[in-house]
Amino acid sequence: MxxxxxxxxxxxxxxxxxxxxxxxxxxxxxxxxxxxxxxxxxxxxxxxxKNKEDILICLFKEKLGELVEKFHLSIEQTTNAKDALRRVCEIHYGELEAQVDLAFVTQIELRQSSLELRKEIGKAVKPYIVLIEQLLLQGMEEKLFRQDLDVKLVRQLLFGGLDEVVTSWLIAGRKYSLSAQIEGTINFYLNGIKA
Missing domain, CATH: 1.10.10.60 (Homeodomain-like)
Structure with missing residues (x-):
C-alpha cells in the first residue's frame, strides 16, 4: 500500500x-x-x-491542526495583532459554520466524553491557545493592548468565548448566521484589552 x-x-x-x-x-x-x-x-x-476514542482524538488533532494552519497563513497577511485576532475569529466562526458536522463534534461531543479523552483532546487544542497567547503578547509589544493583561487568563477567555458562541449557535438550531457574530465578538474583546 x-x-x-x-x-x-x-x-x-x-x-x-x-x-x-x-x-x-x-x-x-x-x-x-x-x-x-x-x-x-x-x-x-x-x-x-486503535479504537473509537483514538479516532476522536486523531480527528481533533487533524481538524484543529488544519484550523491553526489556516490561522497562521491568514495572520501572515495582517499588519498588527488586532487584525490578526479579527482573522482568528473570522476563520473560527466561518469554518465551523461551513462544517456543521464538525461543529457538533467539537462543541457537543467533546463535553460528553470522559475526562481522559478530554485531556487528550486538550493537547490538540493547545496550539490554538498558544497562538492566541502569542497574538496577545504581540499586541502588548505593539502597544495596542493593555500592558497589565493577565495573558494566560485572557487567552482562556478569548478561546472560551469563541467556543461558547459556537455552542450557543448550535443549541439554538443555527437560526442565525454565526459569521454575523464576528464584529460583536471581536469588538467586545478588543474594547476590553485595548491600550
Whole structure:
C-alpha cells in the first residue's frame, strides 16, 4: 500500500467519523458505521486507529491542526495583532459554520466524553491557545493592548468565548448566521484589552 493510499483512507475514515459522530453522538457511534460511511471494511479502521476514542482524538488533532494552519497563513497577511485576532475569529466562526458536522463534534461531543479523552483532546487544542497567547503578547509589544493583561487568563477567555458562541449557535438550531457574530465578538474583546 502506498503512502498516498494510506493518507487517502485515513482522511476518508476521519471525514466519515465526523458525519457518524455528528449524526449518532460519540457514545452511540459504532466503528462499523464509520467504516460503512468511509466505504472501507471494518478491519481497515484498525489499521489506522486503535479504537473509537483514538479516532476522536486523531480527528481533533487533524481538524484543529488544519484550523491553526489556516490561522497562521491568514495572520501572515495582517499588519498588527488586532487584525490578526479579527482573522482568528473570522476563520473560527466561518469554518465551523461551513462544517456543521464538525461543529457538533467539537462543541457537543467533546463535553460528553470522559475526562481522559478530554485531556487528550486538550493537547490538540493547545496550539490554538498558544497562538492566541502569542497574538496577545504581540499586541502588548505593539502597544495596542493593555500592558497589565493577565495573558494566560485572557487567552482562556478569548478561546472560551469563541467556543461558547459556537455552542450557543448550535443549541439554538443555527437560526442565525454565526459569521454575523464576528464584529460583536471581536469588538467586545478588543474594547476590553485595548491600550
Amino acid at each position: 502506498t503512502s498516498g493510499k494510506k493518507t487517502e483512507k485515513y482522511k476518508l475514515i476521519l471525514d466519515a467519523a465526523v458525519k457518524v459522530f455528528a449524526a449518532h453522538g460519540f457514545h452511540k457511534a459504532q466503528v462499523s458505521k464509520i467504516a460503512k460511511e468511509a466505504g472501507v471494511a471494518d478491519g481497515t479502521i484498525y489499521l489506522y486507529f
